[in-house]
Amino acid sequence: MATPNPTNIFRILVASDVHLGFMENDPIRGNDSFVTFKEILSIARKNDVDFILHGGDLFHDNKPSRHTLHACLSLLRQYCMGDRAINFEYLSDESADFKHCKFPTVNYKDPNLNISIPVFSIHGNHDDPTGQNNLCSLDLLHTAGLVNYFGKSLPLDKIQISPLLLQKGDTRLALYGLGSIRDERLHRMFVNKNVSMLRPKEGQNSWFNMFVLHQNRSKHSATNYIPEQFLEDFLDLVIWGHEHECRLQYENSHVEYNPTQELYICQPGSSIATSLSEGEMVPKHVGLLEISGKEFRMKAIPLQTVRQLYMDTVTLADHIDPAAPKAKQKSEEFCIKKVQEMIAKAEKEHTGNRDQPSLPLIRLKVDYTGFEPFTSQRFGQKFLETVANPKTLILFQRQKSCKAE
Amino acid sequence: MATPNPTNIFRILVASDVHLGFMENDPIRGNDSFVTFKEILSIARKNDVDFILHGGDLFHDNKPSRHTLHACLSLLRQYCMGDRAINFEYLSDESADFKHCKFPTVNYKDPNLNISIPVFSIHGNHDDPTGQNNLCSLDLLHTAGLVNYFGKSLPLDKIQISPLLLQKGDTRLALYGLGSIRDERLHRMFVNKNVSMLRPKEGQNSWFNMFVLHQNRSKHSATNYIPEQFLEDFLDLVIWGHEHECRLQYENSHVEYNPTQELYICQPGSSIATSLSEGEMVPKHVGLLEISGKEFRMKAIPLQTVRQLYMDTVTLADHIDPAAPKAKQKSEEFCIKKVQEMIAKAEKEHTGNRDQPSLPLIRLKVDYTGFEPFTSQRFGQKFLETVANPKTLILFQRQKSCKAE
Ligand SMILES: [Mn+2]
Ligand SMILES: [Mn+2]
Ligand SMILES: [Mn+2]
Ligand SMILES: [Mn+2]
Numbered sequence: 001m002a003t004p005n006p007t008n009i010f011r012i013l014v015a016s017d018v019h020l021g022f023m024e025n026d027p028i029r030g031n032d033s034f035v036t037f038k039e040i041l042s043i044a045r046k047n048d049v050d051f052i053l054h055g056g057d058l059f060h061d062n063k064p065s066r067h068t069l070h071a072c073l074s075l076l077r078q079y080c081m082g083d084r085a086i087n088f089e090y091l092s093d094e095s096a097d098f099k100h101c102k103f104p105t106v107n108y109k110d111p112n113l114n115i116s117i118p119v120f121s122i123h124g125n126h127d128d129p130t131g132q133n134n135l136c137s138l139d140l141l142h143t144a145g146l147v148n149y150f151g152k153s154l155p156l157d158k159i160q161i162s163p164l165l166l167q168k169g170d171t172r173l174a175l176y177g178l179g180s181i182r183d184e185r186l187h188r189m190f191v192n193k194n195v196s197m198l199r200p201k202e203g204q205n206s207w208f209n210m211f212v213l214h215q216n217r218s219k220h221s222a223t224n225y226i227p228e229q230f231l232e233d234f235l236d237l238v239i240w241g242h243e244h245e246c247r248l249q250y251e252n253s254h255v256e257y258n259p260t261q262e263l264y265i266c267q268p269g270s271s272i273a274t275s276l277s278e279g280e281m282v283p284k285h286v287g288l289l290e291i292s293g294k295e296f297r298m299k300a301i302p303l304q305t306v307r308q309l310y311m312d313t314v315t316l317a318d319h320i321d322p323a324a325p326k327a328k329q330k331s332e333e334f335c336i337k338k339v340q341e342m343i344a345k346a347e348k349e350h351t352g353n354r355d356q357p358s359l360p361l362i363r364l365k366v367d368y369t370g371f372e373p374f375t376s377q378r379f380g381q382k383f384l385e386t387v388a389n390p391k392t393l394i395l396f397q398r399q400k401s402c403k404a405e
Numbered sequence: 406m407a408t409p410n411p412t413n414i415f416r417i418l419v420a421s422d423v424h425l426g427f428m429e430n431d432p433i434r435g436n437d438s439f440v441t442f443k444e445i446l447s448i449a450r451k452n453d454v455d456f457i458l459h460g461g462d463l464f465h466d467n468k469p470s471r472h473t474l475h476a477c478l479s480l481l482r483q484y485c486m487g488d489r490a491i492n493f494e495y496l497s498d499e500s501a502d503f504k505h506c507k508f509p510t511v512n513y514k515d516p517n518l519n520i521s522i523p524v525f526s527i528h529g530n531h532d533d534p535t536g537q538n539n540l541c542s543l544d545l546l547h548t549a550g551l552v553n554y555f556g557k558s559l560p561l562d563k564i565q566i567s568p569l570l571l572q573k574g575d576t577r578l579a580l581y582g583l584g585s586i587r588d589e590r591l592h593r594m595f596v597n598k599n600v601s602m603l604r605p606k607e608g609q610n611s612w613f614n615m616f617v618l619h620q621n622r623s624k625h626s627a628t629n630y631i632p633e634q635f636l637e638d639f640l641d642l643v644i645w646g647h648e649h650e651c652r653l654q655y656e657n658s659h660v661e662y663n664p665t666q667e668l669y670i671c672q673p674g675s676s677i678a679t680s681l682s683e684g685e686m687v688p689k690h691v692g693l694l695e696i697s698g699k700e701f702r703m704k705a706i707p708l709q710t711v712r713q714l715y716m717d718t719v720t721l722a723d724h725i726d727p728a729a730p731k732a733k734q735k736s737e738e739f740c741i742k743k744v745q746e747m748i749a750k751a752e753k754e755h756t757g758n759r760d761q762p763s764l765p766l767i768r769l770k771v772d773y774t775g776f777e778p779f780t781s782q783r784f785g786q787k788f789l790e791t792v793a794n795p796k797t798l799i800l801f802q803r804q805k806s807c808k809a810e
Pocket of ligand 2: 057124126243
């Protein structure tokens with residue numbers, strides 16, 4: 001157990017992009033998302049947090065399998081129900097805040113449910129509302145009483161976001177949420193001044209204003225992201241979901257600061273690598289956020305159960321003469337050695353947590369300009385017992401595409 | 406509210422084959438299954454029952470849509486959670502009785518859940534366990550704490566059914582359950598004496614022994630059903646799911662008696678017509694079962710929200726001379742009149758319950774031997790506003806197939 005949870009300080013476990021069910025049918029990696037979700041819930045419990053805030057993409061698939069849904073219900077019931085007292089008040093109108101839900105209430109106030117850790121979540125683009133009645137998987141969890149699903153907006157041309165108002169001792173938290181909306185559309189709505197954030201009427205300056213959203217933060221195209229300058233000045237902290245790179249330890253600080261906007265932005269990143277990319281290589285953390293009055297601090301807690309991911313790029317011509325005898329064989333031997341080194345590194349850097357999988361994800365990008373590529377499938381089979389992704393272990397590329405990512 | 410629930414008498418709401426989600430995408434009939442499930446739950450509440458016993462096929466589809474699952478969670482939370490005290494004891498070992506479940510407990514004893522009406526259900530052939538981890542939809546409901554899913558057997562060659570042991574005052578109830586198994590397979594297991602029912606060790610003769618199963622009762626082929634004589638002699642009452650014909654008012658008695666077996670068999674039938682057949686036309690009821698010591702009585706409670714179903718058969722040649730002028734037109738006019746009569750009958754017999762749909766299901770079977778059939782699709786379009794099933798309203802058949810069902 002960490003230090004006791006003081007009566008004036010909101011302590012919040014911040015996580016995002018848990019992607020439950022990712023590759024659930026893979027015999028090696030199928031369990032990864034659940035293992036780390038369990039770790040996150042147990043971190044929340046150990047740190048005696050007031051609640052968990054999740055930034056969207058709780059599920060990887062819009063229609064999660066029965067297995068995934070069952071595993072999720074099961075973990076939430078196991079970790080979030082129980083006798084722990086909830087020590088913060090709910091000041092705003094539940095029936096308005098959750099008017100999109102069949103049960104427009106916050107779960108910990110329901111006398112029929114004994115909640116130990118409330119979970120608040122917005123939806124992401126992976127688990128957004130669709131189909132009959134515009135429901136999403138979070139609606140199932142909300143109606144089951146295990147999650148508080150907020151930030152759902154109706155598909156209209158204007159969005160008014162009103163905050164959940166929470167109070168703990170003297171600390172007053174206005175929590176704004178906006179579930180994922182197609183970036184182009186939301187971008188246009190911002191440009192047209194059709195997104196507004198309502199402010200609490202009373203003691204407006206006494207609130208700590210936090211906003212959680214799930215959108216592109218990096219600029220994919222002119223309008224296919226949400227520029228930070230679109231965000232309201234009065235916000236004290238933004239929790240940015242969807243971007244999988246964990247930036248909780250960005251430049252040695254735990255929260256990025258945008259000086260133009262005078263805005264703190266926390267990007268928790270995903271808790272599982274859903275692609276073999278540089279961003280996913282950044283060590284995964286969750287945030288332990290403490291808010292006291294208008295002040296906050298964020299502590300990054302490393303996740304110890306995330307499957308390790310190592311990537312490297314080699315240019316064969318830098319090491320082997322393409323004209324030399326047996327150049328192809330030599331190039332293959334060279335790559336084998338490289339992969340073996342990465343596996344050895346993974347072994348050395350394993351957290352020791354028994355729930356961290358032992359087989360790492362390894363990706364070797366090979367610039368084979370001037371060489372004949374060897375069979376990547378056969379190459380992968382040499383590592384069936386030692387890497388988690390033998391089929392995607394090696395990626396051949398030619399010089400021109402071999403730029404820094 | 407009915408008479409108070411006495412302290413020595415188990416009062417149980419018996420229902421089966423609710424088929425949630427049946428035709429959920431039909432604009433007219435899509436809501437039917439939910440409306441009647443809600444009625445059943447409200448009957449249970451009104452009658453202050455100790456629990457609800459459901460005989461399988463709670464869901465129509467093995468993988469219910471999100472909408473259906475959400476509607477079910479929602480109704481269960483609305484009707485089965487609350488402050489009503491549970492007045493019976495659970496004597497057997499929950500961890501053994503529910504060992505197939507992630508939470509091997511009965512929901513009303515969980516201190517984190519405030520259950521007002523426990524629901525016990527076996528699975529049917531429509532919602533049986535499949536896929537990864539052999540889960541079914543009832544596992545989701547059980548793990549969400551809203552249903553007690555029992556009677557799951559592992560896919561082995563032998564089945565041992567041990568009862569849930571429940572006690573209320575002096576009345577002791579041994580409740581045996583067996584979720585749906587392929588009839589051929591279960592038939593063979595019975596023949597090979599591989600199905601056994603365990604008896605309580607203590608005071609064996611003091612228990613009321615009830616068995617709920619979900620199998621073919623009528624003989625489809627030599628081995629594709631479960632003959633009543635397979636059932637154990639010691640059973641006091643069998644609740645037979647899967648057969649959709651409601652037999653709660655069979656031959657003026659509420660429970661059928663098999664004199665050879667000295668066995669009472671209650672067939673609640675479905676709460677929604679999933680086919681246009683004679684069996685489904687029998688008025689739908691649920692059973693209010695009272696058990697006191699070794700005695701029981703069953704009261705049939707009519708369901709008032711079930712969409713009305715009327716079927717009739719006409720032989721055109723009995724009414725019109727096929728050789729007469731305009732015979733085809735006359736035959737169509739005759740059928741129109743017949744359907745109108747049935748619609749009028751439905752209007753007259755509507756229960757008046759505002760949740761009972763106003764458009765009836767009508768099926769006219771037409772023996773058109775000697776006649777040229779008219780277009781059934783065009784015929785149906787005349788009744789778009791007055792019947793629920795214009796597309797399946799009329800069924801043409803020739804003499805040879807026109808036998809009694
Ligand atoms: Mn994501
Ligand atoms: Mn996303
Ligand atoms: Mn059925
Ligand atoms: Mn059935």
